[in-house]
Structures are given as structure tokens and as C-alpha cells.
Amino acid sequence: MKSESLVLPDKVYTVSEITSLIKLDLETSFPLVWVTGEVSNFHAHSSGHWYFTLKDPSCQLQAVMWRSDSARVKFDFKDGLQLICRGRINIYAQRSQYQLVVDLAEPKGKGALQLAFEQLKEKLRAEGLFDPQRKKKLPLLPKKIGIVTSPRGAALVDILRTLERRFAKLEILIYPALVQGEGAADQIVAGIEYLGSRADLDAIIIGRGGGSIEDLWAFNEEKVARAIFLCPVPVISAVGHEVDFTIADFVADIRASTPTAAAEMVVEKEEAFTERIDNLERRALQSIKFAIQGHKQGVIALSQHRIFQNFRVRLMNRAQYIDDLESRAWEVVRGEQKKIAEARARTILLREKAASLVRHLLRDRLAAWERLSASLHGQSPLNILKKGYTLCWTGDGRRAVTAIEDVRANDEMLVSFYKGEFRCRVEDVDPETRIESRAVKEKVGGGSS
Numbered sequence: 207m208k209s210e211s212l213v214l215p216d217k218v219y220t221v222s223e224i225t226s227l228i229k230l231d232l233e234t235s236f237p238l239v240w241v242t243g244e245v246s247n248f249h250a251h252s253s254g255h256w257y258f259t260l261k262d263p264s265c266q267l268q269a270v271m272w273r274s275d276s277a278r279v280k281f282d283f284k285d286g287l288q289l290i291c292r293g294r295i296n297i298y299a300q301r302s303q304y305q306l307v308v309d310l311a312e313p314k315g316k317g318a319l320q321l322a323f324e325q326l327k328e329k330l331r332a333e334g335l336f337d338p339q340r341k342k343k344l345p346l347l348p349k350k351i352g353i354v355t356s357p358r359g360a361a362l363v364d365i366l367r368t369l370e371r372r373f374a375k376l377e378i379l380i381y382p383a384l385v386q387g388e389g390a391a392d393q394i395v396a397g398i399e400y401l402g403s404r405a406d407l408d409a410i411i412i413g414r415g416g417g418s419i420e421d422l423w424a425f426n427e428e429k430v431a432r433a434i435f436l437c438p439v440p441v442i443s444a445v446g447h448e449v450d451f452t453i454a455d456f457v458a459d460i461r462a463s464t465p466t467a468a469a470e471m472v473v474e475k476e477e478a479f480t481e482r483i484d485n486l487e488r489r490a491l492q493s494i495k496f497a498i499q500g501h502k503q504g505v506i507a508l509s510q511h512r513i514f515q516n517f518r519v520r521l522m523n524r525a526q527y528i529d530d531l532e533s534r535a536w537e538v539v540r541g542e543q544k545k546i547a548e549a550r551a552r553t554i555l556l557r558e559k560a561a562s563l564v565r566h567l568l569r570d571r572l573a574a575w576e577r578l579s580a581s582l583h584g585q586s587p588l589n590i591l592k593k594g595y596t597l598c599w600t601g602d603g604r605r606a607v608t609a610i611e612d613v614r615a616n617d618e619m620l621v622s623f624y625k626g627e628f629r630c631r632v633e634d635v636d637p638e639t640r641i642e643s644r645a646v647k648e649k650v651g652g653g654s655s
Contacts, residue, residue, distance in 0.1 A: 222299070229297035232304060236295040241267065241306055242314060245287045250276075256283065260291065260306065268305040269293070275309045280423075281322035288314035319419050323426055326453055330428070335435045341459040342440040344472065348408030350377040351472055352439075354397035357382040361415045361444070361465035368469035376473060379407065385414035390424035395433040402437035410437065411468045412454065413444030425452040434458055444468035591624040598622075601629070610637045 243260030250256050254273030259266050269291065276283075293308040313321045330336065351369075355362050357380065369376055381397035384390035394412060401410050412434070414422070424430065425445045434441050434457045443458035444465040455461040462468035583589060591597065598607040601618035613619070617632045 221302075225297065225299050225302055229299065232295055232297060238292065238294055239306075240290060240292050242288070242290045243267065245283070245289060246285050248283065248285050250283075258283075258285075260289070268298075268303060269308050270305055271308045271311065279311060280319055281313060282325045283311070290314050319423060319426075323419070323453070326426065326428055326431075327456065330431055330453065330457065335431060336456045340435075344440050344442075344460065345408045348376065348472060350379065350406055350408055352379045352381060352397075352401035352404070352407050352410045354381045354383050354394055354401065354410065354412040355414055355465075356385045359385065359414055361385075361413055364464070364466045365411060365444075365469045368466050369473065372470065372473050379404075384424070386417065386421045386424055391427035391430050394424060395429050398430075398433040398437050398441070402439050404439075407439050409440045409442060409472055411442045411444055411462075411465070411472070412458075413442075413462070413465050413468060414446070415465070416447040416450060422446055422450060422452055425454040427453075430454055431457045442468045442471060588624065591622070596621050596623050610635065 241260055243262050243266075246259045246261055246266075248256065248258040254276060256271040256276045258269050258271075260269050261267070271279075290312050291306065291308045292310040293306045295304055296307045297304050334340065353362065353365060355365075362380070366378070369378065379401065381401055383393035383397045385394070398410065398412065401407055412425075414425075416422075419426075422445055425443070431453045434443070434454060440459045442460045442462055443452070443454040444462040444467065445452045445454055446464075448463035460468075460471060462471055587597070598613075599605065599620040599622065600607060601620060603620045607613060607619070613632055613635055615632055615635055619630050619632060621628055621630060
């Protein structure tokens with residue numbers, strides 16, 4: 207059998223080359239397409255890119271949405287959604303797999319923003335952010351309020367004009383903020399948090415004029431809703447016109463149909479407030495009058511009852527008994543006053559007698575003291591020394607010498623006078639000689655001379 211030889215073509219493609227040709231042809235044929243289908247196998251990667259599959263009953267198409275595009279999606283992207291997606295057909299060469307690179311996704315049959323609104327509304331309702339029991343009441347007569355809105359919007363002009371017309375004494379603090387477009391939600395949140403942190407505010411108004419759902423979308427952001435819910439100061443939402451509803455309206459403590467209506471809710475007219483006070487005063491007086499009349503009729507009815515026939519006589523007897531008690535009490539008081547006066551007089555007399563006795567006793571004690579002082583002075587050693595006598599001490603001056611037996615020859619002695627002293631040494635001791643015999647000898651000797 208004769209084998210057939212292989213005839214090579216003019217061009218042999220590599221896998222990469224054929225994939226590139228298919229990629230070029232496919233992407234050129236479908237530059238931009240719209241595809242509808244149900245989302246399945248959705249996966250949000252940590253990088254921010256989304257990967258999912260669009261399917262119908264017969265086929266499925268792999269799809270990818272890059273982070274820059276997925277960040278613009280407002281609704282909750284999940285499996286089961288029916289979408290209309292705009293994108294380009296792309297070949298993922300590593301897997302030789304074609305896919306749809308989506309740059310825009312809209313819910314089928316309903317706008318993306320409307321779907322996002324309903325999804326967030328249901329989520330916050332389930333968390334209890336719309337619970338009426340958690341809503342705060344406005345004060346009856348606020349003194350200072352805050353406003354978060356655009357400083358150049360018509361809403362601010364309407365609010366200020368209404369507040370001035372209704373109650374000119376109200377103090378107003380304005381926090382300027384964007385109310386639509388990129389960054390508006392962050393500025394509204396910052397305004398709510400700042401005004402809510404102030405202890406001098408009684409209420410806060412947030413809002414803007416009317417517009418499309420896109421224009422009002424900043425008030426549908428979840429961050430704004432949670433800032434309103436956490437605000438300690440009552441918040442009034444005044445967004446758009448009467449037919450417009452936002453998430454902020456459901457979370458706020460009070461929803462106003464327009465900014466003007468919000469200002470009217472905050473304060474009443476001075477005239478209306480005064481009239482209301484007058485009406486309450488009249489009603490209170492009328493209620494008091496009716497109550498007094500009712501009690502009066504009750505007293506009259508009771509007085510006509512047989513139980514109270516002798517009540518007047520008994521009452522007068524009680525009054526007389528009270529008068530007697532009062533008279534007795536005054537007698538007791540006067541008796542006590544007399545006793546107190548007598549006791550005071552006795553006290554004064556006793557005090558004078560005690561003072562006289564103390565004075566006599568002091569004079570006696572002073573005279574005795576003077577006598578003892580004079581006696582003591584007469585017996586004082588210094589007084590004796592003053593008469594010419596001396597004291598002899600041992601050489602160290604610690605002990606007085608009172609007997610001749612305590613003195614020996616060559617002892618050192620200290621001799622004290624009334625004034626001054628001197629030291630000496632004993633030459634001779636004569637225990638037999640006394641002062642009297644010496645005086646006699648001196649007298650005799652003096653006579654013989």
C-alpha cells in the first residue's frame with residue numbers, strides 16, 4: 207500500500223497567533239453591544255473587580271466589570287437580578303474564552319437608582335431606623351436651630367424668609383454643604399455630625415429644592431441615613447417637593463413636604479402662639495370655675511343632709527373649746543414668763559453675792575500671800591548675806607559647809623558674799639572656838655589694850 211505524503215500549507219499558525227486573529231475579528235465585529243440576562247455566579251474580588259455570568263434558558267456568557275465601573279453601581283448587585291448590560295466582547299487569551307467586559311449595568315424593567323433606593327429602604331427598615339418609637343419630638347419653642355443645605359439654593363431663602371416672618375427672635379446657624387453631585391453626601395454627613403454635637407441647638411433642618419432622583423440622590427445615601435439616626439438633636443428632612451420621598455425622609459424625626467413647610471413646623475407664628483396660650487388660660491379658668499361650682503354644690507348637698515343638721519352647733523362648741531384651750535395656753539405662758547423673770551432676778555442676786563464672796567476671798571488670800579512673802583523674804587539667804595554674813599562652800603562649789611568638822615587644813619574653799627565671792631585655802635582649823643567666844647575675846651582684848 208502506498209502511503210500518502212503530508213502537504214504543508216503556506217502558513218502554519220501558533221496557538222497565540224490564531225487566538226489573536228479570533229480576538230481581533232471578534233472584537234472588531236462587536237465594538238459595543240447591549241446584552242440582557244440573569245446574573246449568576248457573582249463574585250466580588252478583593253481588588254474591586256466583579257466577575258459573574260449572564261444567562262438565559264439556553265446559553266450563558268461570562269462577564270467582568272472592572273473596579274472603576276463597578277464603583278458607580280448604586281444598587282445591590284447579586285445573583286438573580288435581571289440586567290441589561292452594555293459592554294464589549296473580549297477574548298481572555300489565557301483561557302481562550304470570550305467574555306463581555308461590562309461598563310454599564312441597569313436593572314431590567316426598573317432604573318438602577320430606583321432599585322438601589324428600594325433595597326436600602328428595606329435594609330434600614332429591617333434594622334429599625336424607621337421605628338416611630340425612636341423618633342425625637344421637637345421642642346415647643348426652640349431658641350436656636352441649625353440648617354444643612356446649599357448656601358446658594360432657593361431652599362435656604364425660603365426657610366429664612368418663613369422663620370423671620372413667624373418668629374424673628376429665633377437664632378439660626380447655617381452649615382453650608384453640597385446637596386447634589388460627587389461629595390455631597392459626605393458634606394451633609396459632616397454638617398449633621400457638627401450641628402448634632404452642639405449642646406445649644408434645639409432642632410436641625412436638612413434639605414434642598416426639588417429635582418430628579420439623580421439630583422436628590424445624596425439624601426438616599428446610607429451614610430446620610432445613619433448620621434440622621436445617630437444625631438442627638440431632632441432632625442427635620444425637607445428634601446424636594448411634596449411628591450418626592452428620600453431615605454432621609456423615612457429616617458428623620460419629622461418629614462416636611464418642602465423646606466418652607468419645615469420652617470413652619472419648627473416655630474409657630476407669634477400671634478398663633480399667643481392665641482394658643484390665651485385659649486389654654488381660658489380653658490383652665492373655666493375648668494377651675496366648674497370644679498369650684500361642683501364642690502360648692504356638694505357642700506350644700508351635704509349641709510342639707512340630716513347627719514349635718516347639728517354640725518353648726520357642734521362646730522361652734524369646738525370653736526369655744528379651742529378658745530378655752532388658747533386662754534389656758536396663754537395663762538401657762540404668762541405663768542412661765544413670771545417664773546422665768548423671778549428666776550432671772552434670783553440668778554442676778556446670786557451672781558452678785560458670789561462675786562462679793564470671791565472678792566473677799568481674794569483679798570484674804572492676797573493678804574496671806576503678802577505675809578508669807580515677807581516672812582520668806584526675812585528668812586531668805588540673800589537677805590541674811592546682805593547683813594554681812596557669808597556662805598562657805600567646798601572647793602567645787604557644790605556643797606555648803608555648815609560644820610567645822612567638814613573643814614580640814616589646806617582645803618580649798620569658796621566664800622560667797624551678798625555680792626561677789628572669792629576662793630581661799632584653809633591654813634588652820636580650830637573646832638573648839640565659837641563665834642560667841644571669839645567675840646568675847648576680841649572684846650576683852652580690846653579692853654586690856
